[in-house]
Amino acid sequence: MPKILEDGSDEDEVKIRRIYIFWEYLANPAGSIAPMKRPVRPLISILLLIAFAATLSFRIAVRSSSMFSSEAEVLVQPPPPPPPPPPPVFNSTLLKFAAVELGEAKSKQEIEQLLEGKFASRGRYRTFASWRRFNHHETGATTSTGLPVILRSPQVYRYWLDFRRNLQDWARKKMFQPDIMMDLVRLVKHPLDRHNGLVSSDKKYKSCAVVGNSGILLNTNYGELIDSHEVVIRLNNARTGVMYEHKVGAKTSISFVNSNILHLCARRAGCFCHPYGANVPIVMYVCQPIHFLDYMMCNSSHKAPLLITDPRFDILCTRIVKYYSAKRFVEETGKPLDEWGSTHEGSMFHYSSGMQAVMLALGICDEVSLFGFGKSTSAKHHYHTNQKAELRLHDYEAEYALYHDLVESPQAIPFIPDKFRFPPVVIYQ
Numbered sequence: 001m002p003k004i005l006e007d008g009s010d011e012d013e014v015k016i017r018r019i020y021i022f023w024e025y026l027a028n029p030a031g032s033i034a035p036m037k038r039p040v041r042p043l044i045s046i047l048l049l050i051a052f053a054a055t056l057s058f059r060i061a062v063r064s065s066s067m068f069s070s071e072a073e074v075l076v077q078p079p080p081p082p083p084p085p086p087p088p089v090f091n092s093t094l095l096k097f098a099a100v101e102l103g104e105a106k107s108k109q110e111i112e113q114l115l116e117g118k119f120a121s122r123g124r125y126r127t128f129a130s131w132r133r134f135n136h137h138e139t140g141a142t143t144s145t146g147l148p149v150i151l152r153s154p155q156v157y158r159y160w161l162d163f164r165r166n167l168q169d170w171a172r173k174k175m176f177q178p179d180i181m182m183d184l185v186r187l188v189k190h191p192l193d194r195h196n197g198l199v200s201s202d203k204k205y206k207s208c209a210v211v212g213n214s215g216i217l218l219n220t221n222y223g224e225l226i227d228s229h230e231v232v233i234r235l236n237n238a239r240t241g242v243m244y245e246h247k248v249g250a251k252t253s254i255s256f257v258n259s260n261i262l263h264l265c266a267r268r269a270g271c272f273c274h275p276y277g278a279n280v281p282i283v284m285y286v287c288q289p290i291h292f293l294d295y296m297m298c299n300s301s302h303k304a305p306l307l308i309t310d311p312r313f314d315i316l317c318t319r320i321v322k323y324y325s326a327k328r329f330v331e332e333t334g335k336p337l338d339e340w341g342s343t344h345e346g347s348m349f350h351y352s353s354g355m356q357a358v359m360l361a362l363g364i365c366d367e368v369s370l371f372g373f374g375k376s377t378s379a380k381h382h383y384h385t386n387q388k389a390e391l392r393l394h395d396y397e398a399e400y401a402l403y404h405d406l407v408e409s410p411q412a413i414p415f416i417p418d419k420f421r422f423p424p425v426v427i428y429q
């Protein structure tokens with residue numbers, strides 16, 4: 001059962017109880033449901049009522065043809081099993097729309113160019129060798145202008161081969177394979193267990209807090225509650241420290257970043273960029289294939305694991321957020337679906353780091369708490385920066401709708417395999 005806020009108001013308790021009932025029901029559909037003292041979702045109540053009535057009339061029918069049943073027997077019967085959850089109805093037009101990756105052709109082309117050593121269009125990267133000088137990993141002037149020259153150095157050549165291999169492997173795995181949700185423990189938790197000197201275990205973490213960076217964190221004092229989770233996931237190197245400790249806590253178990261962040265860190269000698277300490281593992285999603293250069297440099301100097309999210313996990317997250325975004329767009333603007341792209345930067349559209357960190361938590365934790373997700377007119381966009389506007393390439397409203405479904409009706413989330421068991425999720429605001 002999720003932790004109840006120590007200073008929990010009634011509203012919180014109701015929320016938690018609701019989630020708990022729903023969770024128990026999902027986890028144990030054949031068992032009986034505890035008496036519901038608190039309100040549950042009307043749909044479920046109605047379904048329960050129908051099932052109950054149906055079972056009752058069946059019993060009466062059976063009873064009338066059976067000499068052996070007695071009044072008492074009916075009375076002591078356990079309540080009927082709850083009905084299976086209603087099969088989710090997904091709009092197939094939206095499912096298809098969400099499955100099309102607008103930026104795919106461009107991304108493929110970019111990867112091909114990089115594999116051929118063409119960095120020309122990548123601004124300051126120009127050549128592999130100049131990238132290395134730029135990043136202070138190599139000194140000494142060269143006049144290299146392209147691949148043939150840099151290949152004269154065996155050391156650079158080795159890096160070059162590693163870069164190609166990593167990028168190729170990654171590009172090959174980019175496909176829709178939602179079963180990746182059941183593989184996150186192996187892909188992420190196992191390496192972290194080894195790093196922490198533990199035997200890799202398939203048991204999930206007991207509880208995880210995902211700390212978003214919304215300014216709403218400054219309106220509350222969740223620091224201690226956050227730190228009481230077994231695992232705390234923070235995003236994009238958001239600041240912690242004495243000044244914020246009451247608000248956001250001090251513990252960090254996983255630093256989740258996008259590769260733009262690592263790219264900035266890679267400009268510093270030794271890739272130094274560990275706001276939470278050099279021992280904290282980093283999980284990163286790659287937003288531009290060229291960031292594999294940064295990854296290679298930083299991976300070799302990192303003490304803690306630097307893990308790249310599986311591209312199949314990236315694709316799954318992309319589809320889910322796009323589905324929610326497109327659905328909202330059509331429902332709220334009444335415009336046709338094909339105008340969606342122009343409001344969300346089309347091929348640039350991307351889920352936020354927070355969204356993927358939440359998805360990761362679903363896969364590796366038995367209970368998930370979200371802090372710092374959401375906004376309010378009285379709060380800054382980020383608690384630790386003065387960034388005013390949201391990035392248009394994200395659709396935060398769509399992601400909030402997703403989090404809402406995680407709490408209230410996870411079966412309404414598209415693309416997730418039936419086999420996947422959602423952990424209970426609580427949102428603290």
Ligand SMILES: *[C@@H]1O[C@H](CO)[C@@H](O)[C@H](O)[C@H]1NC(C)=O
Binds near residue numbers: 092093
């Ligand atoms: C599915 O979504 C499309 C696009 O929003 C809409 O035109 C269509 O009516 C929806 N279909 C159903 C069955 O709701």
Ligand SMILES: *[C@@H]1O[C@H](CO)[C@@H](O)[C@H](O)[C@H]1NC(C)=O
Binds near residue numbers: 166
């Ligand atoms: C990253 O570094 C770790 C530890 O040094 C190493 O085991 C791993 O193979 C490296 N990853 C890649 C893809 O090179």
